[in-house]
Amino acid sequence: MTGTSGPATAADVLDAAFAETVRGIGASIGALYLLTPDEELLRLHLLCGAPAEFAVPWARVPVAAPAPVAVAAREGRLVWVGSQEEMARSFPRTAMVLPYPLALAAAPVIGARRWGTLLLMWPTGRPPYMTARERGHIESRCRRLALLLDEAEEQDGAPAPAALPHVVPADTRDLDVLIGELVEKAGPAGRRTDDIALLLLHYEGHHEGHRGRHHGSGA
Secondary structure (H helix, E strand, C coil), X not given: CCCCCCCCCHHHHHHHHHHHHHHHHCCCEEEEEEECCCCCEEEEEEEECCCHHHXXXXXXXXXXXXXXXXXXXHHCCCEXXXXXHHHHHHCHHHHHHCCCCEEEEEEEEECCCEEEEEEEEEEECECCCCCHHHXXXXXXXXXXXXXXXXXXXXXXXXXXXXXXXXXXXXXXXXXXXXXXHHHHHHHHHCHHHHHHHHHHHHHHHHHHHHHHHCCCCCC
């Protein structure tokens, strides 16, 4: 997983992209759930903004469950819950597991296949609605994570979640540096890795320019 030295791996790039997603969207906590091979269970793979022990009660979620992460994966749509009151009304079981004043978004991560769900959480105090801009950012970040998962599977096989999720620091290594290392390691034979790196770098440049043009506008 992500470290402070040594050559970059596809897992390092996924960690960095995940942490950057949580930071860039402004969430306090982020979680990446991956589907089991039979697609009947979501298992927590990456966590940012909280210790692994915090996530134990919701580390495994059946896809058939009436929970935001399960609905997002099952129906292939973004689920937004703007307040604890809305959570209690729409997802009472989840409200019991997460008895905190918060807002959350659960978005499907779909690439060459269904990978799982990205969960983002904000503390109370933010507006109880999601803007079109926020939705667009979340959906584009999910596409990027799916692209990296596709590449990781091609290189090393599908990631296998451990008993406890891997906690990714919010200040993990810079994504652009890791992509550069990965492309260099791949060499001439790593054409697909190189193509994906170019796509991601293009996305980052476009995203930064877009964010700069809209700096100061409401989220």
